[in-house]
Amino acid sequence: MTTRNAIDLQERPARPAQCLKRVPILDAAADVFCREGFSGASIDEIAARACVSRQTIYNHYREKETLFIAVVADVTARANTAVFAALAAFPDRPEKLREDLIAFAVDLNRNCLYNQDGKFLRKLVQSEGPRYPHLFEAWREHGPCKIGTALGAILARLHHQGLLQIPDCDVAARQFTALxxxxxxxxxxxxxxxxxxxxxxxxxxxxxxxxxxxxxxxKTAA
Incomplete structure (x- = not known):
C-alpha cells in the first residue's frame, strides 16, 4: 500500500457496521428521539442511524435542538395531511348527522391520532413537553391550534345549517376531540x-x- 493510499484510508470516516442503507436524517432522528428522548439522544447515534457523518448533521441543523424542532415539524406536517384529509371528507350538508360524525370520529382516531405519526407526537409531548416546552411551540401552533380552528369551522357550518346549537365553536371543537x-x-x-x-x-x-x-x-330541527 502506498503512503498516499494509507493517508486516504486514515482520513475517511469509518462507516458503522450496521450502516446497510442511508436513512433520511429526519427519519433517523425521529427514531432516536422517540427511543431516547431529547436529552438522551446523541448526534453520533443519529448520524450512525442515518449513515452520514455528524458534521453533515451539524451542517444542516447546527445543533441538536434545531434538529429536534425540525423532526417535530416534519412529523406534524405528515400528521396534519391525514387530519385535513379526514376534515375535507366530511359532507357539506350531512343528511345523517350522527352517522356522519361517528364515521368522521373513527377516521380521525384510526388514521390520524393513533397512527404512527400520532403516537410518535403524543409520546414526545408527554415525555419531553414538561421539560422542554419551547421545543413544541411550532407543534402547538400548527398542530392542535390549526386543527382545532378547522374543526371549529365545520361545526360553525353545522350550526348555521340548523343541525347543531353551538354558542362557541372553538370550545366545541376541543370538546369533540376530547370526547x-x-x-x-x-x-x-x-x-x-x-x-x-x-x-x-x-x-x-x-x-x-x-x-x-x-x-x-x-321537534325544532330544520
Missing part, C-alpha cells in the same frame, strides 16, 4: 394500540355525548 378520545387515552398511555372495536365504541359514545350537549331537539 371521542376519552376511552382511548388510558390504554394508549401504557403503550396499547386501540382495536377497531375500541375506536368504533369510543366514537359512538363520544358523538352521542356531544349531541346531547349541542344537538337540536327533534
Amino acid at each position: 371521542i378520545n376519552a376511552d382511548l387515552q388510558m390504554p394508549t398511555l401504557f403503550g396499547e394500540t386501540p382495536t377497531e372495536a375500541d375506536i368504533e365504541t369510543a366514537a359512538q359514545q363520544g358523538v352521542d355525548m356531544f349531541l346531547r350537549g349541542y344537538g337540536v331537539p327533534a
Whole structure:
C-alpha cells in the first residue's frame, strides 16, 4: 500500500457496521428521539442511524435542538395531511348527522391520532413537553391550534345549517376531540394500540355525548 493510499484510508470516516442503507436524517432522528428522548439522544447515534457523518448533521441543523424542532415539524406536517384529509371528507350538508360524525370520529382516531405519526407526537409531548416546552411551540401552533380552528369551522357550518346549537365553536371543537378520545387515552398511555372495536365504541359514545350537549331537539330541527 502506498503512503498516499494509507493517508486516504486514515482520513475517511469509518462507516458503522450496521450502516446497510442511508436513512433520511429526519427519519433517523425521529427514531432516536422517540427511543431516547431529547436529552438522551446523541448526534453520533443519529448520524450512525442515518449513515452520514455528524458534521453533515451539524451542517444542516447546527445543533441538536434545531434538529429536534425540525423532526417535530416534519412529523406534524405528515400528521396534519391525514387530519385535513379526514376534515375535507366530511359532507357539506350531512343528511345523517350522527352517522356522519361517528364515521368522521373513527377516521380521525384510526388514521390520524393513533397512527404512527400520532403516537410518535403524543409520546414526545408527554415525555419531553414538561421539560422542554419551547421545543413544541411550532407543534402547538400548527398542530392542535390549526386543527382545532378547522374543526371549529365545520361545526360553525353545522350550526348555521340548523343541525347543531353551538354558542362557541372553538370550545366545541376541543370538546369533540376530547370526547371521542376519552376511552382511548388510558390504554394508549401504557403503550396499547386501540382495536377497531375500541375506536368504533369510543366514537359512538363520544358523538352521542356531544349531541346531547349541542344537538337540536327533534321537534325544532330544520
